[in-house]
Amino acid sequence: MAGKLLLEVVTPDKLLLSQQVDEVIAPGSEGEFGVLPGHCHFLSTLRIGELRYRVGDQTNHMAVLWGYAEVTPTKVTIMAEIAEKAEDIDVEGAQAAVERPSSISRLVACPPKSKKLKSVSKSPPPQEDRRPRHKTGHS
Secondary structure, three states: OOOOEEEEEEOOOOEEEEEEEOEEEEEEOOEEEEEOOOOOOEEEEEOOEEEEEEEOOEEEEEEEEEEEEEEOOOEEEEEEEEEEEHHHOOHHHHHHHHHHHHHHHHHHHOOOOOOOOOOOOOOOOOOOOOOOOOOOOOO
């Protein structure tokens, strides 16, 4: 179908992109999906992945981290927790961020030793039953 569709990418901080495009390919939670002008209405959750959009012969890329996509015959709205155009990604900073959580998880997995907390219960601990047990003749 000839024509264009409006692609808008929105994060909680800003409108990152508003552009007429020929095609959108998004990372849906159930798998990638493609959208051309005239597509039927639908909603989808998004997973972490690459959003691609084509304008003429040029394909552009964007990273998205979680969110939702709303598709109509004339518009695709991506509402992402985090989104960044490929050319704006700081590769060194991203690599450092990937390494950082692993060191934090080691600290959480092995917290420093601390004194045991005293019980706040006022009741005494349960006593053992020391009564003699009698055997019955039944097996």
